[in-house]
Amino acid sequence: MQDITLQILLLLFAAAFFAGFVDSIAGGGGLVTVPAMLLAGIPPLQTLGTNKVQSICGAASATIAYARQGHVQLREQLPMALMAVIGGMLGAMLATIMPSYVLRVILPFLLIAIALYFAIKPNLGDIEKHRRMSAGLFGVTLVPLIGFYDGAFGPGTGSFLMLAFVTLAGFGLLKATAHTKLLNFGSNLGSLIVFIFSGAILWKVGLTMGLGQFLGAQLGSRLAMRIGAKLIKPLLVVVCIAFAVKLLADPSHPVRIWLGLLDQSL
Numbered sequence: 001m002q003d004i005t006l007q008i009l010l011l012l013f014a015a016a017f018f019a020g021f022v023d024s025i026a027g028g029g030g031l032v033t034v035p036a037m038l039l040a041g042i043p044p045l046q047t048l049g050t051n052k053v054q055s056i057c058g059a060a061s062a063t064i065a066y067a068r069q070g071h072v073q074l075r076e077q078l079p080m081a082l083m084a085v086i087g088g089m090l091g092a093m094l095a096t097i098m099p100s101y102v103l104r105v106i107l108p109f110l111l112i113a114i115a116l117y118f119a120i121k122p123n124l125g126d127i128e129k130h131r132r133m134s135a136g137l138f139g140v141t142l143v144p145l146i147g148f149y150d151g152a153f154g155p156g157t158g159s160f161l162m163l164a165f166v167t168l169a170g171f172g173l174l175k176a177t178a179h180t181k182l183l184n185f186g187s188n189l190g191s192l193i194v195f196i197f198s199g200a201i202l203w204k205v206g207l208t209m210g211l212g213q214f215l216g217a218q219l220g221s222r223l224a225m226r227i228g229a230k231l232i233k234p235l236l237v238v239v240c241i242a243f244a245v246k247l248l249a250d251p252s253h254p255v256r257i258w259l260g261l262l263d264q265s266l
Contacts, residue, residue, distance in 0.1 A: 059185035
């Protein structure tokens with residue numbers, strides 16, 4: 001590909017800043033950054049690898065902000081973060097043999113279901129509720145599984161982590177958001193290690209966007225801590241629905257292809 005111009009770099013920086021802001025509150029930053037890089041002419045493999053560079057900057061920024069205010073205890077959650085790292089590494093290594101078309105089919109409907117859950121479920125706030133799964137079991141099952149998904153595919157990881165923390169770990173929305181960012185950092189780190197060795201990273205683009213992600217995540221996390229569930233819940237619903245619509249709007253999406261085949265057969 002041709003060299004990225006300064007103008008394109010500035011546009012990618014702006015996209016990353018906005019993505020970092022949204023992602024630090026409700027997840028879904030990849031909804032902004034991946035299409036932006038593809039539109040800039042970056043090949044798909046380099047887009048995935050470079051996206052991990054800037055994503056890890058945003059996740060680190062939000063994690064630091066939440067940790068400073070005591071919403072996540074880094075030392076206590078280190079084992080869980082390490083499980084996310086392992087999951088992310090395995091997912092990235094096995095990405096080439098994953099049945100990605102199956103994930104592409106079910107992902108929009110999973111995101112719509114998550115959005116409906118957070119939109120309809122009453123009494124979702126920042127107050128913690130009864131835990132349905134022990135911390136140890138949660139850490140050795142769901143965390144590496146979602147980390148594996150993040151390394152292999154990626155979209156919707158934050159939404160899945162939020163749902164798991166709220167429904168199974170009994171976290172309030174703000175605490176769930178803080179812990180989601182920590183585990184996002186772990187799974188991003190694991191997959192980034194694999195992409196570094198594969199040589200699929202454009203460092204100039206990744207570091208420029210990483211700065212944008214870092215700054216955007218600082219702003220978003222501080223706003224989330226100030227407003228809490230009143231901001232997190234509606235933004236999470238909007239991001240999930242927007243992500244689902246975007247995926248289904250892709251002409252190459254399997255569901256649209258199947259529907260097109262059905263239309264031709266009628």
